[in-house]
Amino acid sequence: MTQGLQVPEELLDEIDYILNHLAEKARTDTIMLADISGQLISIQGIMEEGTPAIIAALAAGDVAAMAELSTRIGEKDPHGSFFHEGETKSIYLHNIVGSFILIVIFRTKTPIGLVRLFAKRAVEQLMPITKKFEEIMGPPKAYNPDEFSKGITQELEDTFPDE
Amino acid sequence: MFINWKLREINLKIVYYGPSLSGKTTSLQYIHSRTNPERRGELISLKTREDRTLYFDYMQFQMGKISGLMPRFNIYTVPGQVYYRGTRKLVLKGVDGIVFVADSQVRRLDENVEAIQDLYEDLEGLGFVASEVPMILQCNKRDLPEIVPVPTIKEQLGMNGIQTFESIAVDGVGVLDSLKCIVNSVVIKARGNISSNP
Numbered sequence: 001m002t003q004g005l006q007v008p009e010e011l012l013d014e015i016d017y018i019l020n021h022l023a024e025k026a027r028t029d030t031i032m033l034a035d036i037s038g039q040l041i042s043i044q045g046i047m048e049e050g051t052p053a054i055i056a057a058l059a060a061g062d063v064a065a066m067a068e069l070s071t072r073i074g075e076k077d078p079h080g081s082f083f084h085e086g087e088t089k090s091i092y093l094h095n096i097v098g099s100f101i102l103i104v105i106f107r108t109k110t111p112i113g114l115v116r117l118f119a120k121r122a123v124e125q126l127m128p129i130t131k132k133f134e135e136i137m138g139p140p141k142a143y144n145p146d147e148f149s150k151g152i153t154q155e156l157e158d159t160f161p162d163e
Numbered sequence: 164m165f166i167n168w169k170l171r172e173i174n175l176k177i178v179y180y181g182p183s184l185s186g187k188t189t190s191l192q193y194i195h196s197r198t199n200p201e202r203r204g205e206l207i208s209l210k211t212r213e214d215r216t217l218y219f220d221y222m223q224f225q226m227g228k229i230s231g232l233m234p235r236f237n238i239y240t241v242p243g244q245v246y247y248r249g250t251r252k253l254v255l256k257g258v259d260g261i262v263f264v265a266d267s268q269v270r271r272l273d274e275n276v277e278a279i280q281d282l283y284e285d286l287e288g289l290g291f292v293a294s295e296v297p298m299i300l301q302c303n304k305r306d307l308p309e310i311v312p313v314p315t316i317k318e319q320l321g322m323n324g325i326q327t328f329e330s331i332a333v334d335g336v337g338v339l340d341s342l343k344c345i346v347n348s349v350v351i352k353a354r355g356n357i358s359s360n361p
Contacts, residue, residue, distance in 0.1 A: 008168065009168050009169045012167065012168075012169045013169075035165065035257065036256055036257070037176060037256040037257025037258075038176075038237065038256075038257070039165040039174050039176070039237070039257065040174075041165070041167070051204055051205060053204060053223050053235075053237070054204065054205060054207055054221065054223075057207070057219075057221050057237065057239075058207070058209075058221075060253075060256075061209075061218045061219065061250075061253065061254075064253035064256075065218075065250075065253070068249055068253075151229030151230060152226070152229065152234070152346065152347060152350045153347075155226035155227055155229060155234070156226075156343050156346060156347075158199065158202075158226070158227065159198060159199050159202050159224055159226055160197050160198060160199070160339055160342075160343070161199055162197075
């Protein structure tokens with residue numbers, strides 16, 4: 001996914017439903033879906049610590065590095081999954097067809113097998129939806145591009161004050 | 164570019180690219196320090212023991228809603244060293260705009276040329292048409308002795324016609340001007356993309 005992406009609300013609703021279901025079944029804290037460039041698409045569950053946008057950006061770097069590592073050791077399909085086991089919380093990352101990343105954050109008391117099982121099922125459900133992403137582009141709705149462009153100048157002044 | 168209509172957000176990605184030690188991280192640190200604290204996220208740096216960028220530096224800032232959409236800008240730097248080329252390529256995925264930070268010193272000219280060639284190759288490898296990606300040139304370290312005149316840098320890099328800013332990133336000179344310019348370019352390009360969609 002190198003070009004622009006607009007996601008219609010209906011697809012996001014479907015994704016939210018799948019992520020919510022995964023959170024309930026696998027007893028996880030936080031589930032996120034990001035694209036491979038690090039853009040956060042959806043987040044479900046609670047996040048006591050950390051910033052979702054940063055987690056998504058770092059996960060994208062991690063997944064890309066792991067895919068490269070897999071290729072270097074001769075793996076033909078580098079789109080696998082991996083997880084980091086922490087003292088209190090662990091992270092499970094699943095590379096979905098090289099375009100999206102499922103990020104699961106869960107407490108270490110939750111069995112990894114449970115997370116793997118339901119994450120795998122979630123990925124199967126997400127695959128057809130994520131494929132639609134690049135086929136269906138959402139309409140601009142109530143969006144005025146000229147107004148948006150003009151508004152940026154004022155917003156830049158407010159974002160970088162005293163200059 | 165990623166537009167989330169449910170949250171009414173538009174996410175845009177800007178990458179600071181250039182040879183090692185040209186001032187990419189310093190520029191980002193200055194940007195972070197000057198961003199309205201209520202509108203910025205944390206500055207994340209993944210560094211080596213030698214304090215050099217390993218994966219990337221990253222920050223996000225957001226603006227107030229414009230025409231019902233909240234713009235969020237994700238700003239990345241890439242590691243400049245030659246052997247981190249793979250990392251640079253992955254950071255470029257999904258890029259909406261690029262600030263090429265050139266080191267103005269005479270002795271670094273060749274490395275600038277090499278870096279811009281890498282950039283074009285990486286963009287092509289990712290499916291971009293390099294000439295269609297909004298890009299600006301930030302000629303850094305203009306306070307140092309033995310620097311190359313800006314027109315020469317542009318000519319050597321094949322960046323004639325690209326909007327250019329002189330900077331002294333350690334003092335913040337020219338850094339925000341570069342950023343504001345690329346933000347505007349990215350927004351204009353995004354506007355065109357959205358308008359052309361059905």
